[in-house]
Amino acid sequence: DQQVKQNSPSLSVQEGRISILNCDYTNSMFDYFLWYKKYPAEGPTFLISISSIKDKNEDGRFTVFLNKSAKHLSLHIVPSQPGDSAVYFCAASLEGAQKLVFGQGTRLTINP
Amino acid sequence: SAVISQKPSRDICQRGTSLTIQCQVDSQVTMMFWYRQQPGQSLTLIATANQGSEATYESGFVIDKFPISRPNLTFSTLTVSNMSPEDSSIYLCSVDRGRLTDTQYFGPGTRLTVL
Numbered sequence: 001d002q003q004v005k006q007n008s009p010s011l012s013v014q015e016g017r018i019s020i021l022n023c024d025y026t027n028s029m030f031d032y033f034l035w036y037k038k039y040p041a042e043g044p045t046f047l048i049s050i051s052s053i054k055d056k057n058e059d060g061r062f063t064v065f066l067n068k069s070a071k072h073l074s075l076h077i078v079p080s081q082p083g084d085s086a087v088y089f090c091a092a093s094l095e096g097a098q099k100l101v102f103g104q105g106t107r108l109t110i111n112p
Numbered sequence: 113s114a115v116i117s118q119k120p121s122r123d124i125c126q127r128g129t130s131l132t133i134q135c136q137v138d139s140q141v142t143m144m145f146w147y148r149q150q151p152g153q154s155l156t157l158i159a160t161a162n163q164g165s166e167a168t169y170e171s172g173f174v175i176d177k178f179p180i181s182r183p184n185l186t187f188s189t190l191t192v193s194n195m196s197p198e199d200s201s202i203y204l205c206s207v208d209r210g211r212l213t214d215t216q217y218f219g220p221g222t223r224l225t226v227l
Binding site for chain 1: 116143145153154155156157160204206208214215216217218219220221223
Protein backbone atom coordinates (compact mmCIF):
# COMPACT_ATOMS: atom_id res chain seq x y z
CA ASP A 1 0.00 0.00 0.00
CA GLN A 2 1.83 3.08 -1.29
CA GLN A 3 0.60 5.89 0.94
CA VAL A 4 2.76 8.53 -0.73
CA LYS A 5 3.03 8.56 -4.51
CA GLN A 6 5.12 10.45 -7.00
CA ASN A 7 3.67 9.45 -10.33
CA SER A 8 6.32 11.05 -12.51
CA PRO A 9 9.58 9.09 -12.38
CA SER A 10 11.37 11.81 -14.31
CA LEU A 11 11.06 15.44 -15.35
CA SER A 12 13.17 17.51 -17.72
CA VAL A 13 13.14 21.32 -17.52
CA GLN A 14 15.09 24.04 -19.23
CA GLU A 15 17.42 26.15 -17.12
CA GLY A 16 15.73 29.31 -15.89
CA ARG A 17 12.21 27.91 -16.19
CA ILE A 18 9.98 26.64 -13.40
CA SER A 19 10.19 23.03 -12.22
CA ILE A 20 7.04 21.58 -10.69
CA LEU A 21 7.24 18.26 -8.87
CA ASN A 22 4.06 16.58 -7.70
CA CYS A 23 3.16 14.23 -4.89
CA ASP A 24 -0.11 12.59 -3.84
CA TYR A 25 -0.97 10.89 -0.57
CA THR A 26 -3.80 8.68 0.59
CA ASN A 27 -3.69 8.96 4.38
CA SER A 28 -5.68 12.00 5.49
CA MET A 29 -4.07 11.75 8.94
CA PHE A 30 -0.69 12.90 7.62
CA ASP A 31 -0.02 16.30 9.10
CA TYR A 32 3.52 17.17 8.07
CA PHE A 33 5.10 16.99 4.63
CA LEU A 34 8.68 17.33 3.48
CA TRP A 35 10.75 17.44 0.32
CA TYR A 36 14.23 16.02 0.08
CA LYS A 37 16.81 16.23 -2.68
CA LYS A 38 19.21 13.37 -3.32
CA TYR A 39 22.38 13.36 -5.40
CA PRO A 40 23.99 10.06 -6.39
CA ALA A 41 26.19 8.57 -3.66
CA GLU A 42 24.85 11.01 -1.06
CA GLY A 43 22.13 10.87 1.53
CA PRO A 44 18.89 12.84 1.07
CA THR A 45 19.15 16.52 1.92
CA PHE A 46 16.20 18.25 3.55
CA LEU A 47 14.82 21.05 1.35
CA ILE A 48 11.54 22.39 2.67
CA SER A 49 8.54 21.31 4.68
CA ILE A 50 4.96 22.29 5.33
CA SER A 51 2.51 21.66 8.12
CA SER A 52 -1.05 20.63 7.35
CA ILE A 53 -2.32 23.88 8.88
CA LYS A 54 -0.74 25.81 6.01
CA ASP A 55 -1.23 25.70 2.26
CA LYS A 56 2.01 27.31 1.18
CA ASN A 57 5.57 27.63 2.41
CA GLU A 58 8.34 29.46 0.62
CA ASP A 59 12.10 29.40 1.03
CA GLY A 60 14.10 31.22 -1.60
CA ARG A 61 13.65 29.52 -4.95
CA PHE A 62 11.61 26.69 -3.40
CA THR A 63 7.90 26.82 -2.66
CA VAL A 64 5.76 23.95 -1.46
CA PHE A 65 1.98 24.00 -1.95
CA LEU A 66 -0.41 21.77 -0.06
CA ASN A 67 -3.96 20.99 -1.17
CA LYS A 68 -5.49 18.97 1.64
CA SER A 69 -8.82 18.37 -0.06
CA ALA A 70 -7.05 16.82 -3.03
CA LYS A 71 -4.38 15.17 -0.86
CA HIS A 72 -1.77 16.68 -3.12
CA LEU A 73 1.39 18.65 -2.66
CA SER A 74 3.81 20.15 -5.09
CA LEU A 75 7.27 21.63 -5.06
CA HIS A 76 8.01 24.60 -7.29
CA ILE A 77 11.58 25.56 -8.11
CA VAL A 78 12.05 28.86 -9.87
CA PRO A 79 14.27 29.65 -11.59
CA SER A 80 15.64 26.17 -12.15
CA GLN A 81 19.41 25.81 -12.12
CA PRO A 82 21.71 23.01 -13.34
CA GLY A 83 22.61 22.20 -9.72
CA ASP A 84 18.97 21.33 -9.11
CA SER A 85 19.38 18.16 -11.18
CA ALA A 86 18.80 15.38 -8.65
CA VAL A 87 16.17 12.94 -7.42
CA TYR A 88 13.47 14.59 -5.34
CA PHE A 89 11.52 12.68 -2.70
CA CYS A 90 8.39 13.84 -0.96
CA ALA A 91 7.69 12.43 2.48
CA ALA A 92 4.88 12.59 5.01
CA SER A 93 4.49 11.95 8.71
CA LEU A 94 1.75 11.43 11.27
CA GLU A 95 1.73 13.65 14.34
CA GLY A 96 3.65 11.95 17.10
CA ALA A 97 4.69 9.00 14.96
CA GLN A 98 8.13 10.48 14.33
CA LYS A 99 8.66 8.40 11.21
CA LEU A 100 8.51 9.36 7.56
CA VAL A 101 6.79 7.68 4.63
CA PHE A 102 8.50 8.42 1.33
CA GLY A 103 7.35 8.58 -2.25
CA GLN A 104 9.21 6.81 -5.02
CA GLY A 105 11.11 9.89 -6.13
CA THR A 106 11.23 12.02 -9.29
CA ARG A 107 14.45 12.49 -11.20
CA LEU A 108 14.72 16.14 -12.22
CA THR A 109 17.07 17.09 -15.03
CA ILE A 110 17.77 20.74 -15.75
CA ASN A 111 18.94 21.30 -19.30
CA PRO A 112 21.15 24.26 -20.19
CA SER B 113 20.70 20.37 10.83
CA ALA B 114 23.13 17.72 12.06
CA VAL B 115 26.44 16.33 10.85
CA ILE B 116 26.04 12.59 10.39
CA SER B 117 28.70 10.15 9.27
CA GLN B 118 28.43 6.51 8.30
CA LYS B 119 30.99 3.76 8.02
CA PRO B 120 31.68 2.06 5.73
CA SER B 121 30.60 4.19 2.79
CA ARG B 122 30.40 1.08 0.63
CA ASP B 123 31.21 -2.60 0.78
CA ILE B 124 31.02 -5.73 -1.30
CA CYS B 125 30.22 -8.82 0.72
CA GLN B 126 29.78 -12.52 0.17
CA ARG B 127 26.47 -14.30 0.60
CA GLY B 128 25.96 -15.63 4.12
CA THR B 129 28.20 -13.12 5.86
CA SER B 130 27.21 -10.16 8.06
CA LEU B 131 28.08 -6.47 7.91
CA THR B 132 27.81 -3.87 10.67
CA ILE B 133 27.18 -0.28 9.63
CA GLN B 134 28.04 2.53 12.02
CA CYS B 135 26.29 5.88 12.32
CA GLN B 136 27.81 8.77 14.27
CA VAL B 137 26.12 12.12 14.96
CA ASP B 138 27.88 15.31 16.00
CA SER B 139 25.41 16.04 18.81
CA GLN B 140 23.08 14.14 21.11
CA VAL B 141 19.79 13.13 19.55
CA THR B 142 16.83 11.26 20.93
CA MET B 143 15.67 9.44 17.83
CA MET B 144 17.79 7.64 15.26
CA PHE B 145 16.34 5.80 12.29
CA TRP B 146 17.61 3.23 9.82
CA TYR B 147 16.32 3.16 6.24
CA ARG B 148 16.93 0.99 3.21
CA GLN B 149 16.81 2.13 -0.39
CA GLN B 150 16.80 -0.78 -2.79
CA PRO B 151 17.88 -0.12 -6.39
CA GLY B 152 15.38 2.18 -8.11
CA GLN B 153 13.10 2.22 -5.08
CA SER B 154 12.08 4.65 -2.40
CA LEU B 155 13.39 4.84 1.14
CA THR B 156 11.85 2.30 3.48
CA LEU B 157 12.11 2.56 7.24
CA ILE B 158 13.70 -0.50 8.82
CA ALA B 159 13.58 0.49 12.48
CA THR B 160 13.68 3.29 15.02
CA ALA B 161 16.49 3.20 17.58
CA ASN B 162 16.13 4.86 20.97
CA GLN B 163 18.93 4.97 23.49
CA GLY B 164 18.41 2.59 26.36
CA SER B 165 15.61 0.57 24.83
CA GLU B 166 15.01 -2.06 22.17
CA ALA B 167 14.70 -0.85 18.61
CA THR B 168 11.22 -0.73 17.10
CA TYR B 169 11.02 -2.59 13.81
CA GLU B 170 8.67 -1.92 10.92
CA SER B 171 6.55 -4.56 9.30
CA GLY B 172 8.68 -6.90 7.24
CA PHE B 173 11.89 -6.33 9.22
CA VAL B 174 13.02 -8.49 12.14
CA ILE B 175 15.67 -8.16 14.80
CA ASP B 176 17.40 -11.42 13.88
CA LYS B 177 18.09 -10.13 10.39
CA PHE B 178 18.78 -6.48 11.28
CA PRO B 179 20.04 -6.23 14.87
CA ILE B 180 20.51 -2.64 16.01
CA SER B 181 22.49 -1.17 18.86
CA ARG B 182 22.11 2.30 20.38
CA PRO B 183 24.69 2.53 23.18
CA ASN B 184 24.50 6.34 23.58
CA LEU B 185 22.83 9.46 22.21
CA THR B 186 25.33 10.00 19.37
CA PHE B 187 25.92 6.52 17.96
CA SER B 188 24.07 3.55 16.51
CA THR B 189 24.90 0.44 14.51
CA LEU B 190 22.85 -1.66 12.11
CA THR B 191 23.95 -5.19 11.28
CA VAL B 192 22.77 -6.90 8.13
CA SER B 193 22.96 -10.61 8.98
CA ASN B 194 23.29 -13.70 6.82
CA MET B 195 23.27 -11.58 3.71
CA SER B 196 21.80 -12.53 0.34
CA PRO B 197 21.92 -10.63 -2.97
CA GLU B 198 18.46 -9.25 -2.15
CA ASP B 199 20.07 -7.25 0.67
CA SER B 200 22.04 -5.21 -1.86
CA SER B 201 20.84 -1.68 -1.09
CA ILE B 202 21.84 1.68 0.24
CA TYR B 203 21.44 1.78 4.01
CA LEU B 204 20.87 5.19 5.55
CA CYS B 205 20.70 6.42 9.09
CA SER B 206 18.83 9.56 10.01
CA VAL B 207 18.17 11.60 13.12
CA ASP B 208 15.30 13.64 14.44
CA ARG B 209 16.46 16.62 16.48
CA GLY B 210 13.39 16.23 18.69
CA ARG B 211 12.09 19.73 18.16
CA LEU B 212 8.64 20.75 17.04
CA THR B 213 8.73 19.04 13.66
CA ASP B 214 9.44 15.57 12.35
CA THR B 215 12.21 16.75 10.07
CA GLN B 216 14.89 14.11 9.75
CA TYR B 217 18.47 14.60 8.63
CA PHE B 218 20.26 11.83 6.82
CA GLY B 219 23.73 10.42 6.74
CA PRO B 220 25.56 9.84 3.45
CA GLY B 221 24.52 6.20 3.26
CA THR B 222 26.29 2.86 2.97
CA ARG B 223 26.13 1.18 -0.42
CA LEU B 224 26.09 -2.58 0.09
CA THR B 225 26.54 -5.11 -2.69
CA VAL B 226 26.09 -8.79 -1.87
CA LEU B 227 27.52 -11.32 -4.32
